[in-house]
Each structure stands twice: as structure tokens, then as C-alpha cells.
Amino acid sequence: MHGVLEDFRSAPISEEDKALFAFLEKVNRQSNTIAQEDVDDAITVCALFNFYNVWVDATGVHDMPAEAYSASGERLAAMGYVVE
Secondary structure, eight states: OHHHHHOTTTSSSOHHHHHHHHHHHHHHHOGGGOOHHHHTTHHHHHHHHHHHHHHHHHHTOOOOOHHHHHHHHHHHHHHOSOOO
């Protein structure tokens, strides 16, 4: 994750994630130049994350402790998102 914060373009993440980070960078730095092709996929991803966050808040699901996030990050780094 640290590599993403330093330079998402060279970080070991998927091309889809790089495209999303590029879109977010453009939103923050050049929002007046955003075109339809910039938002086609990114808006869907952002809307889903917003939905998940609102749903979690509305249903009273509690946040995990920092240790659980750390363990989850280690598991994802070792095994990825898909368990085969």
C-alpha cells in the first residue's frame, strides 16, 4: 500500500486500480477538465463504496479495531481477494 501512496502509476496494483487513482487525481487537481470517458467506470466504483459506507452506518455495523484491519491487510496481501 505504501507504494500506492508514493506513486500509484508504478505500484504493484491492477490496471483498473491505477485508472481509478488517476481519475481521483484528476478530480482533485483538474476537475474542470473531466470528460465522460473519465467517469464511465470510476463513478460506478465510487458510488458502490459510498453505498457500502452508508449501508454500514445505517445498519449499525461497528468498525473493526486497528488490529483487525492490519490482519485483513496481511491476509489480502498474501492471498488476494479471491480464495481459490
